[in-house]
Amino acid sequence: MKVARFYAPGDLRIEQAPEPVAGPRELKLRVRNCSTCGTDLKILRHGHHHLDPPRVIGHEIAGEVVEAGAETDGFAPGDRVQIIAAIPCGDCAYCGRGWQTVCPNQRSMGYHFDGGFAEFLTVPEQVLRVDGVTHIPAGLGYDEASVAEPLACVLNGQELAGVGPGDVVVVFGAGPIGCLHTRLAMARDAEAVYLVELNRSRLELAAAVVKPDVALCPSDVDVVAAVLELTGGRGADVVITAAASRTAQEDALRLVARRGRVSFFGGLPKDDPVIGCDSNLVHYRELTIVGANGSTPAHNKQALELIASGAVGVHDLITHRVPLDGVLEAIHTVSTGEAIKVTVEP
Structure with a gap:
């Protein structure tokens, strides 16, 4: 499969990689949309202290389940889903008080785990454990669903x-x-x-x-x-x-x-x-x-509902769509101010 892998500031490579295989408590997704973020630009320019390269980046992810691990529940091949980016641990004192956004053990897609600038990815057990995967409502496109994370x-x-x-x-x-x-x-x-x-x-x-x-x-x-x-x-x-x-x-x-x-x-x-x-x-x-620092899985679900209901429209905010080969162009476009939202469609 094709991925966009970050090696160092200024060094983001489109390359081939083996397709991942879902573990018993994981999902394998075919990525349909991974929208770009200003953080992607910062990573490309400066790296990030939570990111240990080489790493597939991209964290605004929506896709189709192609494999559900034997110990997962509620998901099956063909399901359309959107996933969280920031992953609280669910166990610390802050998470226990409902303050998941300031979890000191927080991990993230595209930082600690390979992200969405790829044709396929595995959703790690940590995401599923905190209810971080949401079914996309009928009639809502993958592109719009990917915007639920920033919303x-x-x-x-x-x-x-x-x-x-x-x-x-x-x-x-x-x-x-x-x-x-x-x-x-x-x-x-x-x-x-x-x-x-x-x-x-x-x-x-x-x-x-x-x-x-x-x-x-x-x-x-x-x-x-x-x-x-x-x-x-x-x-x-x-x-x-x-x-x-x-x-x-x-x-x-x-x-x-x-x-x-x-x-x-x-x-x-x-x-x-x-x-x-x-x-x-x-x-x-x-x-x-x-x-304000990130969001919780509950915010993520509510954001998806706001988009699906039409309460917060996002379709017209997506001004540019590029294939995975164009991810560098996408990130550059973000930096110029020529676009509002740029989405990558692997």
């Missing part, structure tokens, strides 16, 4: 930030995650969603598809002043920084309303993670700042 992460972030009816929400970043945040905030009955993006062409592309109430480009306007003006001086109820930007995080604290919530959804570079924070703003305005 699950977005869902976790918005739950932590308490996005709900009547909220004015500002989303920094108009990449695929920012677009999903925009769509989900609308589905959660936000009063208005403002989308902010420094790359004007990316903002125009995203705004034409997801249709936020307002699109703001920081090179054209002072975003803090614009949001305050749009809200009559009150500020936004929720600000989500879906971009690896110190400026976005600092601006979020300046434009959020009293009793507002700020989600630092996108992390900063590990060698430069410190921002300026006026703690008196947090103190006197009673602000809440939350992080």
Whole structure:
């Protein structure tokens, strides 16, 4: 079979590999879609401390079961399924409290286990043990199902930030995650969603598809002043920084309303993670700042339901489709801002 295997930063090879065989507690999938992520770009450029190469990467995976291990239950050849990316251990104190996203023993597809940029893969026992494989509802394509994984992460972030009816929400970043945040905030009955993006062409592309109430480009306007003006001086109820930007995080604290919530959804570079924070703003305005790290298997199932029901549309977010041979082109396209979501179809 054909795979895309990462060896070192800048070294991702399309090569032949033996087809995997499912163990007694594993599934073997024919990968139908594995969508790309900004993390794939980071891995290609810099590697990752959780990834020990060589490794087949790709973690937004949907496919068809071709072999079910003898000790698995509920799956059979021909089943259409989508799988989680981040795998909690299920046994630690954090998992015991329902905090699977911060499991210190978490493992991941495409990092610790071979991922979805391949014609076939095995779903490891660890995924099945935490209920990390979900049947794809009838009528939903593999391509859309693969987007459930990033939507699950977005869902976790918005739950932590308490996005709900009547909220004015500002989303920094108009990449695929920012677009999903925009769509989900609308589905959660936000009063208005403002989308902010420094790359004007990316903002125009995203705004034409997801249709936020307002699109703001920081090179054209002072975003803090614009949001305050749009809200009559009150500020936004929720600000989500879906971009690896110190400026976005600092601006979020300046434009959020009293009793507002700020989600630092996108992390900063590990060698430069410190921002300026006026703690008196947090103190006197009673602000809440939350992080967001991945998702749980339950979020994953809920995300798939949101897509299948039409509550959060994703089909129009998939702007590019490439075969496995084009995975390098796919990852490059992600970096340029010429696409919203790029999916690989092995």
